[in-house]
Every structure is written in structure tokens, then in C-alpha cells.
Amino acid sequence: MTEGKPNILFIPIDDLRPQLGCYGRPQMVTPHIDRLAEQGTVFAQPYCQVPVCGATRASLLTGVRPTRARFRDFKTWADEDLPGALTLPQHFREHGYVTLSDGKVFHHRTDTAERSWSEAPWHPRSEGGASWRNYQLEQNIRYDTDPQHRGPPYECADVPDTAYYDGRIADRAIADLRRLHETGKPFFLAAGFLKPHLPFNAPKRYWDLYRHDELDLADNPFRPEGAPEAALHNWGELRNYFDVPKAGPVSEALNRMLVHGYYAATSYTDAQVGRLLAELERLALHERTIVVLWGDHGWQLGEHGLWCKHCNFNTSLSAPLILRVPDRGAGARCGALVEFVDVYPTLCELAGLPLPDHLEGSSLAPLLDEPDRAWKKAVFSRYRAGDSVRTAQYLYTQWSDAGGTVTARMLYDHQVDSDENRNIAEQPENRERVAELAAVLAKGWEAARP
Ligand SMILES: [Ca+2]
Secondary structure, eight states: OOSSOOEEEEEEETTOOSOSGGGTOTTOOOHHHHHHHHHSEEEEEEEOSSSSHHHHHHHHHHTOOOOSSSSOSTTOOHHHHSTTOOOHHHHHHTTTOEEEEEESSSSSTTTTHHHHOSSOOBOGGGGOOSOTTOOOSHHHHHHHTOTTOBSOSEEEEOOOGGGSHHHHHHHHHHHHHHHHHHHOOOEEEEEEBOTTSSSEEEEHHHHTTSOGGGOOOOSOOSOOBTOOGGGOOOOHHHHTBTTOOSSSOOOHHHHHHHHHHHHHHHHHHHHHHHHHHHHHHHTTOGGGEEEEEEESSOOEESGGGOEESOSOSHHHHBOOEEEEBTTBOTTEEEEEEEEGGGHHHHHHHHHTOOOOTTOOSOOOHHHHHOTTSOOOSOEEEEETTEEEEEOSSEEEEEEEOTTOOEEEEEEEETTTOTTOOBOOTTOGGGHHHHHHHHHHHHHOGGGGOO
16 A cells, blocks of 8 residues: 555445355346455455444444444434444544545434534435435335335336436545545545345346346245244335235245345446446545445345344344455455454554544454454344354354343354254254353353454
8 A cells, every 4th residue: 555544435335235246146246346355355254233224333333332222223323322432434534534424324314423524424315305215206206105105115217327316426425536536635435325225226227137037036935943933023114115015925026026126226336336436446546545345234135034134144144344455455255253343443453543442343454464364253243132143153142031031042053054944042952052152142242352
């Protein structure tokens, strides 16, 4: 990397699971993120701390983990749950960086904004106009105004990329890059994209990248054998949409449309990321800019009969994390267990900033040069009353009541059951294994550090 402070290009992508070519999904058309991955380090086993928008973002951006009382749901405000926390962009700002927020970064645009950002955060909706669902087709806009439901969960419209918000977020971030380049000051630019979050609205050209009849649907659309009730939910977020049944499974036709829509929306956002990265290169900023791209949590595309996030299955807890640091780790694939709470200390270390005392993650910088080195023994996620721990072999979750009594458990052996179809927590031969994992959970993240 050239002299001086490196810039940071920080790219959160809403509800993006590792449904990308670079995560071993060859059916996906995601050339731009795949190229970023080839130039950087792909973390193969990244875990979010909590599988829901507001909470995962508050955790990553403050560097602090969720608890039973803190960072619980989609509505989370970092500043309510952890008043005055030194946020990641704030820390950079206090060290001479210009910090800008375009699109969705914190869940609530104004959360910690005064101290985190050099300018008021920008979002396409700052300019007023359409609902956040952003339909383009007349009929869908009309459905969306019905008080009984939202519009449909997807839209295929023959419109330019900038008709939807992500195209405009890319435009804005590109304009900001040019502006920042002129100032010559180090920057932390956050460009948060909104798709593939529901509704899966994307220009038709991205739908056309996939053959509808050949899409792979989840081959385990059933409750895992022996899974407790606590593990499941009624995916209310999707059921809010027009023509989605209020109870029971979706039809095969809708299932296929949803998968198609998720893929199309992912390719659409990939193209916007590509435009932004191309501009970074055109301005020759890529040689001194660290790029970090992350999906804020995983997503169920019908696995276990579930949709959306809000659960403790691996599919909801794991989301992409790609880090490109000039001259380090190009093309590396790191299989270590890592967590989103690690992003804050990583960026500090890479930029030469001091590590604030309150951080609860570990810098990933050592993994850039040595991706196979020994690392965390376990990583931790939680949702509502469910606490999960992932080790090299297992994903174990236990639910407990307010008094701490365990009410349900599930255990999956990823060595033989990576799709998590058989809960083995209650089998007598696993009693000792469950006790060991419960002890790892009880000891917590500090005991599992590298
Ligand atoms: Ca999200």
C-alpha cells in the first residue's frame, strides 16, 4: 500500500446470504463481487452476531455483541441500546477521516449520525417520493397501498438500473468518491445497498440472467428431524406481501418466483457494486483503499420450510464477508471461524488506528497473510432467547427463559449434516457433547479468542 492513511470503502448489503459465485454457487451471476473476492480474501465461515437488520448493524458498527437486553430486533437503535458508544465511523472521523454514509448503513439513518458522519447520511428516500418498497409497476404500487398487505414480494420491470434505489445509491457513492478524491483527505465511505432485501424488485435484465425452470430450490423444505418448536417461525415478514399465503407453505410456483427474484436482486446489486468498484479503479484510489463487503445476515430461501432470517440455523447466521486490502491476501480463501464483531478492530488495525477498549472482536489482519493459522475455537450468535455457538464441527443452540433455565436445544454435526436436517441434541450418546458446548457458550467469546 502506498504511503499515508488508507481509505475505507465499506459496503453492507441488506439480507445478502453467501449466494455468490465466490461462495461456491456457480449458478449465480455475480461477476463484480466475485472479482473483488479474487483480489482479496473471502472468509468462508463468517457469522453475524444476530440475524436481523437493525441489531446486526448496531453490533458490527459499535464492535459490541448482542445480549438478551441489547441489539435484539430489526428496529434496534445503537444509541438507545448502547448510548454514547464510540462507533466505527466515528472512530475514523476522530482520526482525521471524512466519513460519509450513503444508502442503508445503520438501520435508522439518524442513529448516531451526528457523531458518526462528517455530513448528514444520504439515502434515496432523503429526497422524498416513493415508499421504501420502491415498486415501479403501476399495478404493484396500487397493491402496495392496500392496508391489508404490501405489494408483491418481487417485481420484474423493464426499467433502467437507476429506477430502483440501489442504482441511485451507486450514483451517489460514485459522486462522493469523485468529491473525496478531490479533497485528498482520507475517507471512510459507506455505501449500503438495499437488495436483495424483500421485495425482490430488480430490472428485467437481471431476471433474464437465470432460467426460471432450472433454478435449484431448497432440497430440505422440512422441519429438521427432532428440531424444537423454538427453532421455527412463521416468516411473518414475507407473509405481509400480496398473494403470499397467511399460513402454510408457499406453492412450488411462488417458491420458484422467490428464488428467481432473490437471484435477480442479488445480480442487480452486484452490478451496482461493480460500478462503484470501477470508479474506485478509474480514480486510481483502489491502490490505497481497503474494501470490505458484507451481507448483514443470512437468509432462508425455503430451507427447513422457512423464509427470511430471524432464526438460529446456519443459513440465517452466516453471511458473506470479503476484505480486499491492497497488496495483501489476493485470492485467499480463509476457512477460519470469524464474526462480524471482528470487522471494527480489523479496520482499525489495517488503518493504524488505536483499538478502543470496548471492542469485543478480534482483528482479522493476521489471517490476511496466514489464512490457515489457528484461530477462534468458537463464534457466537444469538436471536431472542436463543444462544448459538459454532465450532469447527458443530452448531449448537440453546433457548432459555428469563431465569436462565434451558427450555430447548438443537445440535447439528456439520461434518455429516451441513444442511442441518437432524437435531442430535436430545440423543443420549450426545449428552457429553451438549454439556461441552453449553460450557463453551457459558464461558463466552473471551475464552474462545485466538
Ligand atoms: Ca438485513
